[in-house]
Amino acid sequence: MQLYPKEITKKIDDIMNETFLKACRGEKTNYTPIWMMRQAGRYLPEYQKVRGNVTFLELCKSPELCVEVTLQPIDLLNMDAAILFSDILILMEAMGATLEFHEGVGPVFPKTFRDEESVDRLRVPDPDDTTPFVMETIRLLRKELKVPLIGFAGAPFTCATYLIEGGSSKVFWETKKMMFTSPELFHKLMDKITESTILYLQAQARAGAQALQIFDSWAGILAPCDFSVFALPYVQKIIKSLQQFDIPIIYFANNGATLLDLSVTSGADVIGLDWRINIGDAVKRVGKKAVQGNIDPFALLLPKDALRERIGRLLDDAKDAHGHIFNLGHGIHQFTPPEQARIAVDAVHELSGR
Amino acid sequence: MQLYPKEITKKIDDIMNETFLKACRGEKTNYTPIWMMRQAGRYLPEYQKVRGNVTFLELCKSPELCVEVTLQPIDLLNMDAAILFSDILILMEAMGATLEFHEGVGPVFPKTFRDEESVDRLRVPDPDDTTPFVMETIRLLRKELKVPLIGFAGAPFTCATYLIEGGSSKVFWETKKMMFTSPELFHKLMDKITESTILYLQAQARAGAQALQIFDSWAGILAPCDFSVFALPYVQKIIKSLQQFDIPIIYFANNGATLLDLSVTSGADVIGLDWRINIGDAVKRVGKKAVQGNIDPFALLLPKDALRERIGRLLDDAKDAHGHIFNLGHGIHQFTPPEQARIAVDAVHELSGR
Numbered sequence: 286m287q288l289y290p291k292e293i294t295k296k297i298d299d300i301m302n303e304t305f306l307k308a309c310r311g312e313k314t315n316y317t318p319i320w321m322m323r324q325a326g327r328y329l330p331e332y333q334k335v336r337g338n339v340t341f342l343e344l345c346k347s348p349e350l351c352v353e354v355t356l357q358p359i360d361l362l363n364m365d366a367a368i369l370f371s372d373i374l375i376l377m378e379a380m381g382a383t384l385e386f387h388e389g390v391g392p393v394f395p396k397t398f399r400d401e402e403s404v405d406r407l408r409v410p411d412p413d414d415t416t417p418f419v420m421e422t423i424r425l426l427r428k429e430l431k432v433p434l435i436g437f438a439g440a441p442f443t444c445a446t447y448l449i450e451g452g453s454s455k456v457f458w459e460t461k462k463m464m465f466t467s468p469e470l471f472h473k474l475m476d477k478i479t480e481s482t483i484l485y486l487q488a489q490a491r492a493g494a495q496a497l498q499i500f501d502s503w504a505g506i507l508a509p510c511d512f513s514v515f516a517l518p519y520v521q522k523i524i525k526s527l528q529q530f531d532i533p534i535i536y537f538a539n540n541g542a543t544l545l546d547l548s549v550t551s552g553a554d555v556i557g558l559d560w561r562i563n564i565g566d567a568v569k570r571v572g573k574k575a576v577q578g579n580i581d582p583f584a585l586l587l588p589k590d591a592l593r594e595r596i597g598r599l600l601d602d603a604k605d606a607h608g609h610i611f612n613l614g615h616g617i618h619q620f621t622p623p624e625q626a627r628i629a630v631d632a633v634h635e636l637s638g639r
Numbered sequence: 640m641q642l643y644p645k646e647i648t649k650k651i652d653d654i655m656n657e658t659f660l661k662a663c664r665g666e667k668t669n670y671t672p673i674w675m676m677r678q679a680g681r682y683l684p685e686y687q688k689v690r691g692n693v694t695f696l697e698l699c700k701s702p703e704l705c706v707e708v709t710l711q712p713i714d715l716l717n718m719d720a721a722i723l724f725s726d727i728l729i730l731m732e733a734m735g736a737t738l739e740f741h742e743g744v745g746p747v748f749p750k751t752f753r754d755e756e757s758v759d760r761l762r763v764p765d766p767d768d769t770t771p772f773v774m775e776t777i778r779l780l781r782k783e784l785k786v787p788l789i790g791f792a793g794a795p796f797t798c799a800t801y802l803i804e805g806g807s808s809k810v811f812w813e814t815k816k817m818m819f820t821s822p823e824l825f826h827k828l829m830d831k832i833t834e835s836t837i838l839y840l841q842a843q844a845r846a847g848a849q850a851l852q853i854f855d856s857w858a859g860i861l862a863p864c865d866f867s868v869f870a871l872p873y874v875q876k877i878i879k880s881l882q883q884f885d886i887p888i889i890y891f892a893n894n895g896a897t898l899l900d901l902s903v904t905s906g907a908d909v910i911g912l913d914w915r916i917n918i919g920d921a922v923k924r925v926g927k928k929a930v931q932g933n934i935d936p937f938a939l940l941l942p943k944d945a946l947r948e949r950i951g952r953l954l955d956d957a958k959d960a961h962g963h964i965f966n967l968g969h970g971i972h973q974f975t976p977p978e979q980a981r982i983a984v985d986a987v988h989e990l991s992g993r
Contacts, residue, residue, distance in 0.1 A: 458972060461937035465945075508914045508935045508968075510952075543896045543916040560862045562897040581862045583815035591819075598864075614862075618812060 302432045305366040309496060309533035309555050311575050311608040316639035317600060318365035319630055320435075321582075322537075323616030324358035325370045329623055331357045341386045345371050348421040355426055361623065363630050366433050366496070366610075367426065369489070371419055373439030373500055374447060376485050379415035380407045380477070382448055391453050398448040399459060404473055407448075409480045412488035419485075420492040427493040435535070436494030438486050440501035441478040441523075442516035448474070457506050464515055471515065479519040483526040490530040497527060498535040498557070505540025505559075512544050517551065524552035535577055539615065545570045560584075560614025565602035575608025582613040585625045592625070593632040600637050611637075656786045659720040663850060663887035663909050665929050665962040670993035671954060672719035673984055674789075675936075676891075677970030678712035679724045683977055685711045695740045699725050702775040709780055716981050717988070720787050720850070720964075721780065723843070725773055727793030727854055728801060730839050733769035734761045734831070736802055745807050752802040753813060758827055761802075763834045766842035773839075777846040789889070790848030792840050794855035795832040795877075796870035802828070811860050818869055825869065833873040837880040844884040851881060852889040852911070859894025859913075866898050871905065878906035889931055893969065899924045914938075914968025919956035929962025936967040939979045946979070947986040954991050965991075 304318040326332055332354050336344060344350050351370040358364050374392050378384040385393045398404055413420060426434050446460045447453070454460070463471045486497050504516055524534050537557025538548050548556055549571050556571045558564060558578030568576055580599055587595060596611075603609040611633045617626060658672040680686055686708050690698060698704050705724040712718050728746050732738040739747045752758055767774060780788050800814045801807070808814070817825045840851050858870055878888050891911025892902050902910055903925050910925045912918060912932030922930055934953055941949060950965075957963040965987045971980060 456937075456972065458937065458974065461935070462940055465938060465940040466942070505915065508938075509917050510949075511935070540894070540915075543920070561859065561894075563863050566897070581815070581865070583810075583812065584819060584862075586816055586819040588820070595864075618810065620812065 305433050308608040308610045309575050317609055317611050317637035319611035319633040320364045320366040321613050321617045325354045327619035328621045346418045348418050351422040352425045362627050367430055368435040379410040380481050393452045397451040407477050412485045423492040433495040435496045435498055436489035437498040438482045440499050441475050441519040443501050443503045444478050445474055446503045475519050482523050496533040501538040504538035513547055517547055520551045568606045573607045576606050577610040577612050579614040582615050582618050585621050589628055596632045597636045659787050662962040662964045663929050670988055671963055671965050671991035673965035673987040674718045674720040675967050675971045679708045681973035682975045700772045702772050705776040706779045717984050721784055722789040733764040734835050747806045751805040761831050766839045774846040781847040787849040789850045789852050790843035791852040792836050794853050795829050795873040797855050797857045798832050799828050800857045829873050836877050850887040855892040858892035867901055871901055874905045922960045927961045930960050931964040931966050933968040936969050936972050939975050943982055950986045951990045
């Protein structure tokens with residue numbers, strides 16, 4: 286919907302583009318804002334160049350480099366929001382877990398957290414002491430950016446799975462074994478991660494993050510009855526602790542279509558959606574909340590006309606949303622041609638009225 | 640619901656237990672029947688013993704051994720249905736694909752099917768010529784069994800992912816790349832698998848299978864709009880071709896909660912459910928169809944009382960179903976203690992009125 290003539294909108298946007306924040310709050314916007322999960326990442330040759338000289342963890346801990354890669358998709362692809370370059374497991378390392386990234390495997394915790402003793406060893410860290418590079422990156426970015434900056438953390442359940450499994454997993458046997466046979470120990474671990482996440486996200490907000498996203502990448506492995514006991518209460522607690530900052534909170538439960546009714550009770554302002562659900566169906570279920578999503582990241586491979594048509598349909602399906610931030614239903618894949626991402630950004634902008 | 644006194648029910652069941660088939664048809668039953676996906680499998684020491692002497696593929700091709708392992712969970716755990724011991728990819732091998740099973744990896748197709756030439760090389764095989772061991776297993780089992788025998792095949796989309804990816808996959812990049820950039824080739828591959836599956840399942844029905852399940856293990860990676868174009872029409876075609884046999888057809892789209900409204904149009908009599916959805920919510924959406932499912936397979940690890948309580952709740956949630964076959968929401972995990980599976984079977988029987 287067009288509130289002002291295009292020339293004026295464009296001039297305002299050139300100074301400070303707040304379209305993303307408005308959409309989060311369910312306010313009217315001149316067009317649908319878009320950003321992409323993992324938009325600063327391996328699909329960009331410019332990112333690969335920076336990454337070529339440092340390890341992934343070194344990159345995460347170098348504010349200047351983090352600023353550089355965070356800005357790349359904004360400049361190159363015209364995204365309407367920036368997301369802090371970091372990793373959800375940085376906080377787990379700050380809690381005392383040994384974190385490694387193995388090429389072709391992903392994150393690895395060589396020492397797992399499956400018993401009382403190992404859980405007791407984890408600390409609730411002061412984020413300014415243990416992750417000052419994150420706060421510094423946020424402060425530096427705010428000086429550079431003309432679009433809002435999103436900070437983030439992993440949801441406690443998702444972080445717990447990595448600590449318990451020792452990395453990623455196909456079936457999460459150890460996580461569920463702990464849930465079902467040692468629920469008290471599981472809750473103890475969740476409590477500790479939750480306390481740490483609260484301090485971490487509060488520090489990000491104080492450093493200048495203008496929105497915060499909580500990534501629950503593995504929530505979708507839970508039956509709704511288990512999600513409501515083992516995962517959701519911790520997300521609710523975190524979001525409550527962030528209300529004082531009055532910035533939008535986005536909760537993204539990956540593969541969470543059957544958890545939507547519960548996710549709505551998280552307290553988040555925006556509900557992230559993966560690509561598995563028709564966004565119109567999701568809008569009906571989330572009620573007066575903004576939604577973020579949800580094209581299949583691999584649909585970016587479609588020929589230009591088909592991609593634009595699919596984006597047009599998605600925008601139309603989402604038309605009754607109380608705020609829609611266009612995004613992929615998951616992180617952009619490393620083999621995606623950047624020019625296809627640009628086609629998508631332009632299509633969202635043009636077809637939604639920019 | 641109790642139709643006859645328990646003593647009589649028990650006597651009827653001792654001769655031929657048709658509870659499963661009745662539930663599939665939405666008829667009243669004296670108790671809720673139960674079987675478990677992968678019930679003949681690695682969690683059973685008795686299975687491991689048989690498997691110790693042969694490779695997985697040799698086992699699949701030895702009717703006597705297949706009969707032995709198919710019967711194990713019926714005898715040991717008191718299941719209400721048997722499922723043919725085989726693998727969905729046996730048919731792909733019969734179509735001309737080279738199939739290997741690598742320890743710790745799973746199925747591997749060393750030669751992938753990603754171009755016209757490779758797809759053209761696949762044949763539509765005569766099942767009695769290429770997979771006689773499957774039909775022989777069915778004929779032998781029917782002589783032994785006092786519970787109904789389920790035959791099965793993979794859904795074309797799921798089978799196609801294995802051929803295209805060369806095995807299992809985390810993100811199915813190659814599959815979607817073909818879908819989105821070479822849809823005609825993708826449909827050609829699907830047509831060929833579909834024709835083969837029709838002949839294969841018809842042969843199973845003729846050999847004596849009393850129900851047929853179509854496993855769509857990877858349907859859940861598709862957005863609903865893509866599922867309805869690239870997967871569902873082929874399932875519909877298969878099910879239509881099986882109507883002449885007048886036996887129940889079960890369609891199980893794993894991770895398919897958002898596909899339920901579409902799955903109902905598959906023509907299947909029974910809709911399989913994974914554990915991610917509350918079964919009561921699913922029942923409301925499938926209408927006058929039987930449902931099969933859907934406890935989290937890992938919930939079998941719960942202490943006895945908690946497991947029985949969860950089963951009781953699930954039975955209660957499913958009470959308005961037009962037929963309910965209790966099952967896991969996915970295959971039983973190899974590390975599950977068999978005695979826990981037995982607790983579940985007994986709980987389902989007792990709590991539903993046997």
